[in-house]
Amino acid sequence: MKKKKELLDIYDSLLKEFGHRNWWPADGPFEVIIGAILTQNVSWKNAKKAIDNLKEAKKLDPLALYNSEPKDIAPLIKSSRFYNMKAEKINSFMDFYFREYGGSLEKMSAEDPALLRKKLLAVKGLGEETADAIMLYACNMPIFVVDAYTKRIFSRYGTFDEEPSYREVQEYFMANLPRDTALFNDYHAQIDHLGHSVCKTVPLCDSCPIASLKGQSCQHCIIK
């Protein structure tokens, strides 16, 4: 119960410092899914470019993507880095999406969460983070998304040992926070923002939003 309060306190600090991050407002939840694949191991900026290209080509649409071949998608998403592989990933997801849910996000969102996660992980190209991101940000399911920042920040903070497993971190957050989709949504967004903004540019941690670390040198910074 002490831990429960601690995670919420940290979130409150982040919220106070950064405000709501309003992640993935998107032009629609379907766009979120494609975005989740395109942003794998690449900056959101590069992923966004690919999304804009798809949109311009009228391809950011379930049926259009379903009826497209990877070789037609790949050139549009070049900026997303591993574009050939990502075109395949989109292709395999679309097959799954129509086979299982007829291309309906409503149906997919009505699926049992545990089962959906299992099914998503079976799709080639979707790992834990992407599957969870789809479930949280597209289906509005209360599942906590873990990324490299989450592991790094909270292991430096002392919550975990150095290389915690995905499941370990996810279980910790979900066991010590209220099961609230909006909270999980913004918490992950806050962590991400913390990860690649503040502590990279501030030499001393005077502005560190984690209260207990404020004023310590960057040697102890939770980011570095």
Place this chain on the structure above:
DNA sequence: ACCCAGGGCGTTG
């Protein structure tokens, strides 16, 4: 000229 970004897969040992 470096460095690394909102990962995941296939192949080893």
Place this chain on the structure above:
DNA sequence: CAACGCCATGGG
């Protein structure tokens, strides 16, 4: 299961 190579752009 850990370690490592691979995929192969763009901004700082």
